Structures are given as C-alpha cells and as structure tokens.
Amino acid sequence: MDTREEPIRVMLAKIGLDGHDRGVKVVARTLRDAGMEVIYTGLHRSPEQVLDAAVQEDVDVLGVSLLSGAHMPIFTRIFQLIDEMPERPRFAIIAGGVMPDEDVDALTAMGVSAVLGQDTAPDTIVERIRDVSAPVREA
Amino acid sequence: MTAPKEIVDAVLEGRNQAVARMLTFVERRSDGVDDALAVLHRAAGSAHVLGLTGPPGSGKSTLVSALARHYRSQGRTVGVLAVDPSSVFSGGAILGDRIRMSDHGDDAGVFIRSVATRGALGGLSRACLDAITVLDAAGTDVVILETVGVGQAEVDVISAAQTVAVVSVPGMGDDVQAIKAGLLEVADVHVVNKADRDGASRTVAELREMLRLSHRTAGQWNVPIHQTVAANGDGVADLAAVFAAHLDWMTEHGERERRARRNAATRIRWVAEELVLDELRPGVAAFDHALDEVTAHRTDPLSAARQLVGR
Numbered sequence: 090m091d092t093r094e095e096p097i098r099v100m101l102a103k104i105g106l107d108g109h110d111r112g113v114k115v116v117a118r119t120l121r122d123a124g125m126e127v128i129y130t131g132l133h134r135s136p137e138q139v140l141d142a143a144v145q146e147d148v149d150v151l152g153v154s155l156l157s158g159a160h161m162p163i164f165t166r167i168f169q170l171i172d173e174m175p176e177r178p179r180f181a182i183i184a185g186g187v188m189p190d191e192d193v194d195a196l197t198a199m200g201v202s203a204v205l206g207q208d209t210a211p212d213t214i215v216e217r218i219r220d221v222s223a224p225v226r227e228a
Numbered sequence: 229m230t231a232p233k234e235i236v237d238a239v240l241e242g243r244n245q246a247v248a249r250m251l252t253f254v255e256r257r258s259d260g261v262d263d264a265l266a267v268l269h270r271a272a273g274s275a276h277v278l279g280l281t282g283p284p285g286s287g288k289s290t291l292v293s294a295l296a297r298h299y300r301s302q303g304r305t306v307g308v309l310a311v312d313p314s315s316v317f318s319g320g321a322i323l324g325d326r327i328r329m330s331d332h333g334d335d336a337g338v339f340i341r342s343v344a345t346r347g348a349l350g351g352l353s354r355a356c357l358d359a360i361t362v363l364d365a366a367g368t369d370v371v372i373l374e375t376v377g378v379g380q381a382e383v384d385v386i387s388a389a390q391t392v393a394v395v396s397v398p399g400m401g402d403d404v405q406a407i408k409a410g411l412l413e414v415a416d417v418h419v420v421n422k423a424d425r426d427g428a429s430r431t432v433a434e435l436r437e438m439l440r441l442s443h444r445t446a447g448q449w450n451v452p453i454h455q456t457v458a459a460n461g462d463g464v465a466d467l468a469a470v471f472a473a474h475l476d477w478m479t480e481h482g483e484r485e486r487r488a489r490r491n492a493a494t495r496i497r498w499v500a501e502e503l504v505l506d507e508l509r510p511g512v513a514a515f516d517h518a519l520d521e522v523t524a525h526r527t528d529p530l531s532a533a534r535q536l537v538g539r
C-alpha cells in the first residue's frame with residue numbers, strides 16, 4: 090500500500106445567475122497547485138445539479154461561490170435538499186463571495202463550515218479547506 | 229469510517245451515494261475493498277463498456293455527454309469514468325469534464341465520475357477496471373470511459389472496453405497523426421468529431437488510407453469511420469447504432485468472449501503479480517533469509533526464488 094497522502098477532492102460550484110468565474114478559476118488553480126483534485130462545475134448550475142455532482146464525485150469539500158447576493162435563498166435551498174436526501178452527504182460545505190456578517194452567522198447556523206470572503210488570501214483558502222476536510226476524511 | 233462491505237448491497241441496488249463511496253474505496257485501495265469487489269465482480273458482466281480516446285480538445289467529453297443523452301432517451305442508464313491527467317508537480321488536478329457534462333446534473337440515470345491519473349496511486353489501470361466493475365454491478369447499462377490516449381496506462385484502460393472509439397478532429401496536423409497511428413490497433417470505430425469544421429472529409433480520407441494500409445485480414449470487423457458534431461448532437465444516434473452493431477458483431481463472431489478472456493487474463497496477472505511481489509521484499513523473514521543465503525553463495529537466485537514462490 091502506498092503511504093502517500095490521498096489528495097483532497099474539492100468541487101467548486103457556481104450556482105444561479107452570477108456569470109463571473111474568473112475568481113473561481115484562480116482558486117481552482119491555487120488548490121491544484123496545493124496538491125488537491127478540483128472539479129469545477131461551470132457556470133449557472135442549479136443546487137440540485139451541484140449536489141448530485143458532489144455526491145457522485147464523492148468530494149471532501151463543496152465550495153459554492155456566489156457574487157450575485159443570492160446566497161441566503163441558495164444556501165437555504167441547498168440545505169433543504171440535503172435534508173431530503175436518504176443519507177446526509179459526507180462533504181463539508183463552504184461559501185465564497187461577498188456577504189454581510191449577519192449572513193455569515195446565519196450560514197454557519199445552517200451548516201456551512203466556513204465562509205471565505207472575496208479577498209481571502211490564497212494560502213488562507215488552502216488552509217481553511219485543509220481544516221474543514223480533515224474531520225470529513227476521517228469519518 | 230464506513231467499511232466497503234457495509235455498502236455492497238446498496239451498490240448492487242444502484243444507489244448513487246454508495247456507488248460513489250465504493251469508487252473512492254477502489255481508487256484508494258481501502259481495507260476491505262477486495263472482499264467487496266469479489267461480490268461485485270460476480271454481479272457484473274451485463275454492461276456495454278465503451279472507450280472513447282483521443283487528443284485533448286477533440287470533443288470527447290462533449291461527445292460523451294451527447295451519447296449519454298441519447299442512451300437516456302432510450303431509457304438506458306449511463307456511467308461515465310472521465311480520466312484526466314494530474315499535475316506532475318503538485319499531484320493536484322483540475323478535472324474539467326463536469327463543465328461539458330453538467331446538463332445531466334440532476335438525472336440519477338447518469339453517473340459521472342472524474343478520475344485523476346495520480347489519484348489511483350499509480351495503479352490507474354487496475355483502479356479503472358475495478359471502477360468499471362462497480363458501475364457494471366450497480367446495474368449500469370452503458371459504461372463510458374474517456375481517456376486522453378497517450379500513456380501505456382491509458383491504453384491498458386481503454387483495452388478494457390468492449391468497443392473502443394478513437395476520436396480525431398479536422399486539421400490538427402502531425403500530432404494527431406501520431407496519436408492515431410499509436411491507437412490504430414485498439415480502434416473499433418474512428419470518430420471524426422467537429423465535422424462542422426473545414427477539412428472533415430480530408431481527415432476521413434486520411435483515416436481511410438491509414439486503415440487500408442493496416443492489412444485487415446478476412447473475417448475481421450470492418451472498422452468504420454464516423455463523423456459527428458458532438459456540440460449539436462449530429463451523427464450521435466448513428467454512432468450509438470454503430471457501437472451496438474459492433475457489440476452484436478463481436479457476440480456473433482466469438483470476439484466478445486475472446487476479449488473478455490483477454491481482459492480476465494490481464495487482471496489475474498496484475499493481481500497475481502502483486503500478491504507474489506508483496507511477499508518478496510526486505511522485511512519479510514523468508515525473503516531476508518533468501519537474501520542472506522544467495523549473498524553468501526550458499527544457494528542460487530533461481531533456487532531461492534522457486535522456494536519462495538513454492539514451485
């Protein structure tokens with residue numbers, strides 16, 4: 090058996106109308122260079138599509154990036170769908186984008202493991218993803 | 229940590245979450261996965277396994293997506309394994325195929341899994357073949373493998389398919405010629421994708437010439453050249469019909485059985501080699517003893533080896 094550390098698998102998703110993915114692509118490269126396997130969904134996905142894809146890819150972390158301001162309804166929908174699943178998926182969910190502090194608290198209460206603002210430094214993103222994936226990978 | 233055997237039944241029922249987990253166990257060679265695969269192998273064998281290979285950008289993922297849509301319209305379930313290279317430097321990878329395939333995102337009848345070449349611990353070929361077994365045992369009707377046809381590992385993987393399609397595009401020059409030549413032996417079907425572009429008929433003519441020079445013997449499958457526009461679905465239903473015709477031809481001519489046996493032989497050898505070599509390393513008492521004896525010239529390498537492997 091190889092002793093090499095298994096790469097962390099991350100799905101990066103863009104949901105809804107927000108049509109900007111330059112930022113998320115930069116993050117994808119940063120994570121790849123940090124040794125992670127990154128699956129990017131492309132733009133304009135629905136919460137249903139993203140959750141199905143994340144289950145099939147058996148990722149450790151699902152990162153949803155939103156710049157449209159629609160994060161509250163979208164995350165509400167995501168967790169509603171998760172509640173309807175026969176089994177709770179194993180991945181941790183993180184949110185990326187611009188959002189006010191009170192929303193950060195609300196998202197955390199919903200079950201989001203980390204919220205990364207738009208200006209988060211690349212090293213911090215890598216570190217936070219390693220942090221949130223650790224318990225998931227042991228489970 | 230969930231053990232592989234706990235989810236075998238759910239895999240056999242075709243539950244996506246269990247299938248996804250099992251594919252991870254297979255890729256990581258987790259403890260207990262061999263016992264799970266023993267059960268799954270016995271339940272497998274009914275899927276049509278297609279291999280699509282060709283250079284990056286030739287439209288394989290787009291074609292896979294279009295084929296999946298076609299099979300779904302016939303009520304058949306589809307499993308996709310898309311193999312993408314990992315970075316040699318970091319071991320990380322960006323697996324891009326989801327973008328091209330996302331329109332199946334909420335259809336439980338299409339299961340798509342991206343595989344990074346290094347995620348399989350160097351044992352890409354074996355992991356991929358085991359992954360096919362998982363999807364097959366889960367009741368998937370059509371399993372599609374997508375690989376970039378370069379390394380030996382990728383060629384090994386694609387050889388596990390029952391029907392192999394080599395995808396090329398018009399006007400890509402000498403590189404494509406080389407790739408096509410390297411993959412000529414494994415191609416059951418040639419696909420010229422992006423047939424909406426100039427030069428498609430020239431590419432078809434080049435392929436035809438190459439096939440003519442490859443000396444087909446009588447009674448062999450006549451390798452067809454098929455044009456598609458994956459981006460809008462043109463020619464995709466016909467291509468699926470060609471794949472089905474190839475499977476029928478193989479069944480009629482005993483080729484399906486021959487390939488299955490060849491595939492079985494490869495897999496038995498891989499595993500046997502691993503089982504044997506696992507005992508032949510420093511730290512294993514019998515091996516260390518043999519090392520001492522051969523080094524001191526009290527016995528010879530062949531005798532020691534025979535004794536170690538019991539023959």
Ligand SMILES: Nc1nc2c(ncn2[C@@H]2O[C@H](COP(=O)(O)OP(=O)(O)O)[C@@H](O)[C@H]2O)c(=O)[nH]1
Pocket residue numbers: 282283284285286287288289290291328421422423424425456457458459460
């Ligand atoms: N013009 C044209 N473009 C296509 C066709 N099929 C795929 N493409 C485009 O070719 C590019 C590469 O496609 P992709 O499926 O990712 O190729 P892969 O690397 O072989 O998997 C994408 O921009 C596709 O939209 C086609 O039939 N015609």
Ligand SMILES: [Mg+2]
Pocket residue numbers: 288289290325374
């Ligand atoms: Mg591709």
